[in-house]
Amino acid sequence: MGRKIPWLSRKAIAASAAAVLSAAMVASCSSSSSSSSSSSTTTTSSSPATKAPIVIGASLSLTGDFSTDGINYEDGYKLWASDVNASGGILGRQVELKILNDNSSPSQVVTNYQTLINTDHVDLTFGPFSSLLTTPADAVVARAGYAFVEGAGGAPTVFNSPPNVADHNIFDVSLPIADEMLPFVNYIKSLPASQRPTTAAYPMADDPFADPPVQLAQQMLSALGVKTVYSKIFPAEVADYKAPADQVAASGAQIVILGSTDVPTVAAFMQAFEQQHYTPKLFLCAAGPDQGSAFLSAVGKGNAIGMMVPNGWYPGFNDPASQKLITEYVAKYGGSASGVSADVAEAYSVGQVMAQAITATGGTDNAKIISYLHGNVTLASVQGPVKFDSLGENAVSDAFVFQWQTGDVFNQVLPATAAGSKTIIGTKPAWTS
Amino acid sequence: MAREIYQAIVDGILIGGVYALMAVGLTLIFGVLDIINIAQGILVVLGAYLSYGLAARLHIDLFVGLLITVPAMFVLGVAIQWSFIRPLRGRERTSMTLLVSYAIALIIEGILYEVAGPNVRELNAWYVTKSIHLFGFYLAYIYLFGFVMAVVLVLALYALLYRTGFGRSVRATMQDETAARLIGIDTNRVAALTFGIGVAVTAAGGMMFGATNGGFNPNSGYDLISRLLAIIILGGLGSIGGALAASVFMLTLQSLVDIWQPQWATAVFYAALVLVLLVRPTGFFGRAPVRAQ
Numbered sequence: 001m002g003r004k005i006p007w008l009s010r011k012a013i014a015a016s017a018a019a020v021l022s023a024a025m026v027a028s029c030s031s032s033s034s035s036s037s038s039s040s041t042t043t044t045s046s047s048p049a050t051k052a053p054i055v056i057g058a059s060l061s062l063t064g065d066f067s068t069d070g071i072n073y074e075d076g077y078k079l080w081a082s083d084v085n086a087s088g089g090i091l092g093r094q095v096e097l098k099i100l101n102d103n104s105s106p107s108q109v110v111t112n113y114q115t116l117i118n119t120d121h122v123d124l125t126f127g128p129f130s131s132l133l134t135t136p137a138d139a140v141v142a143r144a145g146y147a148f149v150e151g152a153g154g155a156p157t158v159f160n161s162p163p164n165v166a167d168h169n170i171f172d173v174s175l176p177i178a179d180e181m182l183p184f185v186n187y188i189k190s191l192p193a194s195q196r197p198t199t200a201a202y203p204m205a206d207d208p209f210a211d212p213p214v215q216l217a218q219q220m221l222s223a224l225g226v227k228t229v230y231s232k233i234f235p236a237e238v239a240d241y242k243a244p245a246d247q248v249a250a251s252g253a254q255i256v257i258l259g260s261t262d263v264p265t266v267a268a269f270m271q272a273f274e275q276q277h278y279t280p281k282l283f284l285c286a287a288g289p290d291q292g293s294a295f296l297s298a299v300g301k302g303n304a305i306g307m308m309v310p311n312g313w314y315p316g317f318n319d320p321a322s323q324k325l326i327t328e329y330v331a332k333y334g335g336s337a338s339g340v341s342a343d344v345a346e347a348y349s350v351g352q353v354m355a356q357a358i359t360a361t362g363g364t365d366n367a368k369i370i371s372y373l374h375g376n377v378t379l380a381s382v383q384g385p386v387k388f389d390s391l392g393e394n395a396v397s398d399a400f401v402f403q404w405q406t407g408d409v410f411n412q413v414l415p416a417t418a419a420g421s422k423t424i425i426g427t428k429p430a431w432t433s
Numbered sequence: 434m435a436r437e438i439y440q441a442i443v444d445g446i447l448i449g450g451v452y453a454l455m456a457v458g459l460t461l462i463f464g465v466l467d468i469i470n471i472a473q474g475i476l477v478v479l480g481a482y483l484s485y486g487l488a489a490r491l492h493i494d495l496f497v498g499l500l501i502t503v504p505a506m507f508v509l510g511v512a513i514q515w516s517f518i519r520p521l522r523g524r525e526r527t528s529m530t531l532l533v534s535y536a537i538a539l540i541i542e543g544i545l546y547e548v549a550g551p552n553v554r555e556l557n558a559w560y561v562t563k564s565i566h567l568f569g570f571y572l573a574y575i576y577l578f579g580f581v582m583a584v585v586l587v588l589a590l591y592a593l594l595y596r597t598g599f600g601r602s603v604r605a606t607m608q609d610e611t612a613a614r615l616i617g618i619d620t621n622r623v624a625a626l627t628f629g630i631g632v633a634v635t636a637a638g639g640m641m642f643g644a645t646n647g648g649f650n651p652n653s654g655y656d657l658i659s660r661l662l663a664i665i666i667l668g669g670l671g672s673i674g675g676a677l678a679a680s681v682f683m684l685t686l687q688s689l690v691d692i693w694q695p696q697w698a699t700a701v702f703y704a705a706l707v708l709v710l711l712v713r714p715t716g717f718f719g720r721a722p723v724r725a726q
Contacts, residue, residue, distance in 0.1 A: 250437065
């Protein structure tokens with residue numbers, strides 16, 4: 001390699017440096033957004049001639065880092081709208097969804113809600129996917145006086161954001177995430193001292209959704225005497241996880257609680273662990289294993305066994321409305337019941353709660369809807385009952401831990417005494433690739 | 434702590450091999466054509482999808498599949514150059530290629546979303562998850578194979594450029610396109626073939642990316658492009674060996690920072706670029722500009 005290919009003009013070097021900086025800005029500012037543009041899709045059902053449709057706007061991540069979740073959310077919203085319209089609409093009005101693509105970008109989501117509210121003049125708004133996007137979006141939605149019913153903004157930063165503290169307009173129909181790992185902590189606490197794991201690792205993506213529950217779990221497990229052997233936060237947009245995953249493997253931790261936001265993060269850690277011949281006794285992830293078939297196809301069915309994730313809903317939830325949703329979803333999109341993502345149920349629940357509020361208030365007056373939802377009412381959803389506290393958290397949702405088990409089934413396992421819980425796989429089987 | 438440092442160095446070197454495979458095509462294209470190919474990231478992802486398609490549908494081994502995906506990507510590269518890059522002329526050509534290649538990236542991404550959907554895919558083979566125990570470390574076969582492939586590829590590109598008539602045409606075009614045309618070199622053909630080669634080698638990088646990244650979807654290329662550009666600038670724009678050296682340097686540095694403070698790893702990655710350029714503006718292996726005409 002004695003001779004090198006030469007040389008370019010200073011102008012070209014400057015241009016390329018500018019390109020690097022531009023690309024870096026795109027990557028950092030947009031959580032890997034794919035473009036700054038947004039696209040619009042509208043679902044319209046046949047509208048009765050006499051009544052105008054109820055137009056509901058939402059921004060979803062149809063491309064970008066959260067695209068898997070975003071598209072699941074779109075399916076959930078559309079499925080709900082389809083069901084409502086098939087049964088005659090709400091107050092005799094058909095529902096029309098206006099969905100814009102935010103490319104998983106916190107800046108684009110703001111633009112989208114400005115467009116939906118100020119240009120499209122939608123009647124109501126549904127939330128985007130992820131706490132990361134819900135917080136900036138609410139600054140726009142709250143300012144316009146809209147109720148912001150959502151299912152994927154459960155981080156403390158969402159509820160405690162200044163716009164929500166001032167206007168109390170956020171309503172999260174799903175499980176608040178801060179306490180979602182408590183069933184797992186209680187499980188560890190319930191183990192006899194001789195069987196209790198003694199070490200734990202906590203690798204976390206830098207994300208408002210992923211970190212709080214992991215940090216709380218770390219704090220509580222430490223109090224139980226479980227020694228922390230690794231606890232670090234890595235950038236959410238990091239392109240490769242091998243180095244941190246190898247460090248976790250080298251720690252030999254018996255418990256790994258991964259503050260993940262998506263399937264690739266979990267899959268990368270699993271792959272690195274397998275390469276290092278390291279299998280933690282218990283492996284819990286903030287997100288990823290709840291993605292149904294998307295998770296299974298990425299990590300393999302054998303390796304999925306024993307993987308756990310906290311949530312408030314799973315496809316096996318013994319509720320007639322939930323089972324109806326599963327049946328409809330599988331009939332429309334294919335796959336199996338276990339493969340249905342929790343995102344679909346969350347999105348569907350958003351629609352259900354909004355529909356009940358519209359019916360109760362007799363229209364789409366956002367001030368009345370906000371007042372109604374804060375009125376100590378208990379509402380029904382496919383995820384179970386919903387009742388909002390003063391900041392819009394669902395105060396009556398229960399946290400569960402779910403686990404992939406033999407036979408490609410995704411079972412509720414914790415709390416062990418809860419109805420519907422199966423026996424937990426207490427020691428994750430060795431990797432099977 | 435010593436063991437963690439050694440592990441980080443080993444990881445950095447091996448991951449650096451993967452990045453080199455993704456970056457050499459970019460630096461080759463830049464060196465010959467003065468083009469900043471923003472589409473390189475999505476071309477990496479496309480390479481991963483092609484390998485996935487062959488492995489999942491036809492059960493073709495990932496490395497064997499390169500015998501198909503590399504020529505396919507070569508044809509695609511030639512077609513892109515011929516259709517989108519070649520028509521660009523004039524003083525603003527370099528900056529215009531930024532926009533054009535970005536448009537190409539969006540088109541390819543859109544097609545991938547349409548064809549493959551947003552779900553995450555992962556490339557699997559026995560060597561993806563298996564490892565060998567050497568010197569106290571588990572070294573994953575996929576990274577070892579990838580690193581060897583990166584070295585072989587760099588040597589092959591050097592042989593192509595410095596031991597063949599085509600290589601002489603390429604180098605002549607790089608040094609002075611007008612003079613090359615005057616002595617009878619078909620510079621349009623050289624440009625098309627070079628772009629094609631640059632895209633073709635990206636197929637290998639794409640396969641490695643898909644097998645080591647924990648999964649990919651059509652959006653995965655956007656996190657890559659800024660890093661790849663940083664690598665080729667650090668290595669010396671147009672320097673193929675420099676791309677390999679810079680990849681290993683940057684990824685080793687990042688792995689070492691990961692030990693103490695992973696949140697700083699990305700910042701250090703770019704800080705290292707700035708620091709090196711302050712001392713050596715042409716990067717590790719770049720030369721003083723000779724193209725100024």
